[in-house]
Amino acid sequence: MPHPAITFSRAIIRHPPPSALRGLRAEDRGAPDHARMCRDHTAYAEALERAGMRVSVLPPLEDFPDSVFVEDVALCLPEGAVMLKPGAPSRTGEVAAMQPALESHFGEIRAIAGPGTIEGGDILFTPREIMVGLSARTTREGAKELARIVADWGYGLRICQTPEDVLHFKTASGLLDEETILATPRLAKTGCFAGYRVLHTPEGEEAAANVIRVNDRVLMPAGFARTAEMLSDAGYQVEPLRNDEFALLDGGMSCLSLRF
Numbered sequence: 001m002p003h004p005a006i007t008f009s010r011a012i013i014r015h016p017p018p019s020a021l022r023g024l025r026a027e028d029r030g031a032p033d034h035a036r037m038c039r040d041h042t043a044y045a046e047a048l049e050r051a052g053m054r055v056s057v058l059p060p061l062e063d064f065p066d067s068v069f070v071e072d073v074a075l076c077l078p079e080g081a082v083m084l085k086p087g088a089p090s091r092t093g094e095v096a097a098m099q100p101a102l103e104s105h106f107g108e109i110r111a112i113a114g115p116g117t118i119e120g121g122d123i124l125f126t127p128r129e130i131m132v133g134l135s136a137r138t139t140r141e142g143a144k145e146l147a148r149i150v151a152d153w154g155y156g157l158r159i160c161q162t163p164e165d166v167l168h169f170k171t172a173s174g175l176l177d178e179e180t181i182l183a184t185p186r187l188a189k190t191g192c193f194a195g196y197r198v199l200h201t202p203e204g205e206e207a208a209a210n211v212i213r214v215n216d217r218v219l220m221p222a223g224f225a226r227t228a229e230m231l232s233d234a235g236y237q238v239e240p241l242r243n244d245e246f247a248l249l250d251g252g253m254s255c256l257s258l259r260f
């Protein structure tokens with residue numbers, strides 16, 4: 001099994017509120033079922049724990065239907081946390097609600113002031129660099145502000161392009177180890193992963209790209225047998241998790257946690 005890219009010991013997640021039924025979605029394929037969402041969320045937390053993380057579960061925020069997708073509001077780095085600035089107006093208030101939870105873990109908290117916007121789903125942190133995909137949620141100004149904010153921590157930031165009609169850069173990619181990325185062929189074709197080893201999602205399984213490497217295992221959405229087999233054949237310990245309800249809101253493995 002290839003070495004993990006980064007090791008994690010803690011995760012922060014937030015309980016899905018009943019209002020999640022009204023969460024944002026690119027295409028309406030029906031509302032998620034709240035009870036099933038809670039069940040899958042618990043299973044996700046347990047999977048993080050099995051991977052060796054201590055998981056803090058924050059209370060639900062009824063005023064913010066998408067607040068279960070905590071990844072979008074902060075970037076957690078070893079040197080400190082950066083509060084981000086969602087491009088979706090209904091999600092702006094989630095940032096202030098998250099900050100107190102991070103203050104107990106990080107000595108330094110910085111923040112994107114705007115006017116640019118940037119969501120965590122568009123940020124792929126690798127041991128070499130921070131990649132940011134511009135999207136309908138993440139602007140060039142937002143990416144450039146993040147670059148300025150993390151420069152004195154020694155990080156280089158590379159701006160890429162999230163494919164059109166794809167919510168986030170990491171909807172179509174996930175880091176598997178320090179040099180390997182799982183990506184949809186459409187995103188990989190842009191050349192943004194030059195210098196990395198890239199594994200492509202099989203045709204028809206593009207929705208499996210949003211995996212997360214957590215210490216000794218890869219968490220991935222269940223129901224993508226060919227991707228699971230490909231990753232397993234490549235030496236990864238794969239843990240498929242039910243994600244149908246979150247997928248109705250365009251959410252996947254990475255969005256549900258902040259890991260550090």
Ligand code: CIR
Pocket residue numbers: 023024025066069071072088091120121122167168170171249250251252254255
């Ligand atoms: C949204 O549209 O903002 C949510 N329904 C889904 C956010 C998913 N987040 C992520 O991929 N990082």
